Each structure stands twice: as structure tokens, then as C-alpha cells.
Amino acid sequence: GENVEQHPSTLSVQEGDSAVIKCTYSDSASNYFPWYKQELGKGPQLIIDIRSNVGEKKDQRIAVTLNKTAKHFSLHITETQPEDSAVYFCAASRVNKFYFGSGTKLNVKP
Amino acid sequence: GAGVSQSPSNKVTEKGKDVELRCDPISGHTALYWYRQSLGQGLEFLIYFQGNSAPDKSGLPSDRFSAERTGGSVSTLTIQRTQQEDSAVYLCASSSLQGTYEQYFGPGTRLTVT
Numbered sequence: 001g002e003n004v005e006q007h008p009s010t011l012s013v014q015e016g017d018s019a020v021i022k023c024t025y026s027d028s029a030s031n032y033f034p035w036y037k038q039e040l041g042k043g044p045q046l047i048i049d050i051r052s053n054v055g056e057k058k059d060q061r062i063a064v065t066l067n068k069t070a071k072h073f074s075l076h077i078t079e080t081q082p083e084d085s086a087v088y089f090c091a092a093s094r095v096n097k098f099y100f101g102s103g104t105k106l107n108v109k110p
Numbered sequence: 111g112a113g114v115s116q117s118p119s120n121k122v123t124e125k126g127k128d129v130e131l132r133c134d135p136i137s138g139h140t141a142l143y144w145y146r147q148s149l150g151q152g153l154e155f156l157i158y159f160q161g162n163s164a165p166d167k168s169g170l171p172s173d174r175f176s177a178e179r180t181g182g183s184v185s186t187l188t189i190q191r192t193q194q195e196d197s198a199v200y201l202c203a204s205s206s207l208q209g210t211y212e213q214y215f216g217p218g219t220r221l222t223v224t
Contacts, residue, residue, distance in 0.1 A: 006152075032211050043114070043201055043215030044153070089152060093211060096141060096160065102152040 002027040004092050006101025014109050019080050021104045023090035024072040030092040030099075033066060033073045038087045038103075047088075048075070080108045112136070114216035116202050122222045123192055131187045131219045135204030142185050143203040143213065144177055153201065159185065192223045 003026040013019050025033075031052040036044035050057045050064045050073065057064050061080075066073040077084055085108045090101040115134045123129050135142050144156040155169035159179045170176070174192075179185040189196055199220050203213040 034212070036215075041217070043203075043217045045215070046212055049212065091153075096205070096211065097158065097166070098143070098153075098155065098213065100145075100153040100155075103150075 002030060002092055002094070002097075002099040004090060004099045004101045006090050006104060008104060009102065010105045010107070012107045012109060013080055015080060015082060017080055019077045019084070019106055019108075021075045021088055021090070021106075022072060023074070023092075023101050024070075025092040025099070026071065027092065027094065028068075028071065030094045032093040033064070034091050034093070034098075035062075035064060035075050036089045036091070038089065040086075044089055077106075080106075082108050082110050084108050114202055114204050114214050116200075116216040116219050118219060119217065120220045120222075122224060125194060125223055126191055128188065128190045129192055129221065131189075131200050131221070133185045133187070133202030133204075133216060135183065135185070135202070136206075136214055137183075139204035139206050139214075140182065141205040142179055143205070144185070144187050145201045145203065146171075147199045147201055147218070149198070156187070156200075189221075192221075194223050197221055197223045 006023045034049035037047045038044040061078050063076045087103045091098045117132045140161045142159040145153040157177045158166040174190045177187045199218040201218045203215045205213045
């Protein structure tokens, strides 16, 4: 089955700096790669996603890149703000099944 | 519109008791997922319902776990003879599977088995 690995497990940045979280996957048939933000006591919330026919997608301060050959995808957050502090999960999906990474706890220091 | 709702938000039960967790998906969403999230861990897939098709139960950790979805809407996850290792947050998500595959998550039920 699919195996998704996510790094780093924790990330601390200064407000205004960029943050990058990386994931790798094993199943070349995976074709949908969402990223979720989970705040304390809440369910994960989709923040951006990318499909296998696209290499990069951007939405304001967040962007995701996908390298299908290497089977890895990354989340980039620019100009980080304290409210970006949360746990971020990547996932890989095919045939409507989702496999999640273990999460990255992002701490943005004011 | 209303998002995915789950009840109860918190449940404390004694080891050996049965528990039922409820999920109300977004109206019209045909796909429904249950996940388990242990403290500080990622999401572990449990079960997936899609329309009237047989559910994908491949993630259920033991035969103490079962789930049903009535009328293609509300779902109940049942854990029988709970064990301490069942303590976790149980998350439900729904998806329309029409055009996009976005999952929308509920707030979860925090289960504590004492």
C-alpha cells in the first residue's frame, strides 16, 4: 500500500520567514495531494491541494510543488504569521483512499 | 452551509464498555471516512463508505470496531469492549467526489478509556 513520510516533525521559524514542509510517497498511482492545517482541538482543514497533472500551485502565501518522478511534494509558506502556528499534514490519494503523513508542528515566533 | 458534525465531542468510558460515535456529513456528500488520530500522531484510516457500495473496512484494527451508515447519510462508529489503547480522537470526513476529491473534516470525538 501507499506510504507517506513527512519531514520535519517540528519546525520553528521567526515571523516573516518562510517555512517548508516536505513529503514523499511510494505509490506512483497516487494522483491527488492535499495539505491540511489542524489547530488545537479542531479537525484538519484543507488549505491547498495539487493533482498529478500539475507541478505547482499557489494561493496567496502558500504554495505546493509536486515532483512525480521523485515522488515528493512540498508545502511552502511565505511571510509566516503567528496564526500559521498549527500542525500541518500532507496526504496522498488514489481511488478515493487517503494516506496521511505523520504531521509537522509549525511554531511561528513573533 | 453546515459542515461535518460529530457527537459527542468528548467521551470518557470504562474499559470493557461499548461506545458509539456519530457523524453527520455534509448534506449531499456521498463519501464518508472515519479516521483515528492518536496523541501527536497522523491520521489512521479506519473505514470508507461510498454511496450504496460495500464499505472499505480494510483499516479497522480489530473485530471490536464496526461502522454503519444509514440512508447514505449519518454514520455510527461502534467500539465494543473498549481497551485503553482505543483512546484517541476519532475524526469523520465527507466528500462529494464530484469533480474534486476534497475531504471536509468534523471536529472529532475525543475518546478516553479509563
